[in-house]
Amino acid sequence: MIHAEGLSKQFITKGQSRLAVDSLTLHIEQGEVFGFLGPNGAGKTTTVRMLCTLIAPSAGQGWVAGYPLGSQNERIRSSIGILTETPGLYAKLSAVENLTFFARLYGVQEVSKQIEKYLSLLGLWEKRQQPVGSFSKGMRQKLAIARALLHEPPILFLDEPTGGLDPESVKVVRQFIQQLRGEGRTIFICTHNLDEADRLCDRIGILQQRLIRIDTPAGLRQSLYGNSVTVRLASVTDKILAQVRSLPFIHAVQQAEQSLTLQVEDPPQNNPELIRALVTAGADIQFVEEHQQSLETVYFNLLAQAREGSRED
Numbered sequence: 001m002i003h004a005e006g007l008s009k010q011f012i013t014k015g016q017s018r019l020a021v022d023s024l025t026l027h028i029e030q031g032e033v034f035g036f037l038g039p040n041g042a043g044k045t046t047t048v049r050m051l052c053t054l055i056a057p058s059a060g061q062g063w064v065a066g067y068p069l070g071s072q073n074e075r076i077r078s079s080i081g082i083l084t085e086t087p088g089l090y091a092k093l094s095a096v097e098n099l100t101f102f103a104r105l106y107g108v109q110e111v112s113k114q115i116e117k118y119l120s121l122l123g124l125w126e127k128r129q130q131p132v133g134s135f136s137k138g139m140r141q142k143l144a145i146a147r148a149l150l151h152e153p154p155i156l157f158l159d160e161p162t163g164g165l166d167p168e169s170v171k172v173v174r175q176f177i178q179q180l181r182g183e184g185r186t187i188f189i190c191t192h193n194l195d196e197a198d199r200l201c202d203r204i205g206i207l208q209q210r211l212i213r214i215d216t217p218a219g220l221r222q223s224l225y226g227n228s229v230t231v232r233l234a235s236v237t238d239k240i241l242a243q244v245r246s247l248p249f250i251h252a253v254q255q256a257e258q259s260l261t262l263q264v265e266d267p268p269q270n271n272p273e274l275i276r277a278l279v280t281a282g283a284d285i286q287f288v289e290e291h292q293q294s295l296e297t298v299y300f301n302l303l304a305q306a307r308e309g310s311r312e313d
């Protein structure tokens with residue numbers, strides 16, 4: 001659905017050149033929710049602007065909805081919906097008037113039906129006649145999401161979709177994103193919210209000018225340290241130790257008098273077998289605790305490694 005091959009963007013301002021995005025290669029499947037993480041200035045927005053045909057790449061190639069960037073930009077634009085950091089709505093116009101204006105711009109058929117559908121889904125139908133200038137930030141954000149969907153695009157680019165929203169609105173928007181994924185749409189989210197990326201995204205890409213890592217949230221967590229499980233036992237015997245060490249998904253064993261801390265490949269998948277094996281070996285299990293690395297820890301470590309790497313280059 002979205003494919004980039006060595007995509008780069010160099011900006012030249014006042015004779016100074018700056019490589020904002022360096023040789024980005026990625027592939028995002030249809031129906032995938034992809035999270036794009038990276039610090040301020042990492043190149044996320046620049047990437048999205050290239051993929052949305054708002055700016056031309058300096059090098060590389062890209063395809064969106066099967067159409068190549070550059071020669072088929074019109075087709076790409078009609079296949080995507082965009083939520084930018086600044087919603088750009090008209091303050092004096094009502095919600096309906098704003099959406100009607102944009103619906104005509106996109107050439108939407110059945111304008112009223114589409115407006116009613118999305119205002120209702122996002123909980124704004126009651127406020128439809130109010131001027132957008134009187135809307136809260138959360139309401140404006142939801143209206144901008146509605147606008148991005150009026151023409152039923154199969155691909156959505158969402159820049160900080162829940163940024164600055166209260167917890168209730170965050171929940172509405174997240175549930176809505178899940179619903180859109182359920183409809184088979186491809187969703188590309190730029191966010192600084194690691195917890196959000198963790199909950200919503202099938203895969204996460206971490207960008208720092210270059211793509212540092214791309215993986216599932218679970219894969220990212222495992223990539224640095226693996227996942228640890230601590231099992232507290234009445235006692236640790238040689239038989240128990242031998243049994244645990246024979247399991248192919250156990251990567252490391254740390255032993256204490258009454259506990260084992262084990263590095264497990266995929267805890268939710270492997271823990272049942274681990275517990276069965278322990279019981280077979282005669283273990284009296286008292287507690288099992290899973291220690292997963294937080295995505296935040298992984299994120300900071302990967303960025304630190306990337307910075308270290310670029311200093312050595």
Ligand SMILES: Nc1ncnc2c1ncn2[C@@H]1O[C@H](COP(=O)(O)OP(=O)(O)OP(=O)(O)O)[C@@H](O)[C@H]1O
Pocket residue numbers: 011012013018019020038039040041042043044045046047
């Ligand atoms: N039009 C432009 N002209 C010159 N430099 C630009 C332009 N747009 C972006 N840049 C530079 O490119 C780099 C990447 O910016 P970009 O906005 O893509 O980062 P970002 O990851 O989206 O950051 P943020 O999280 O702060 O939104 C920055 O150094 C920025 O100053």
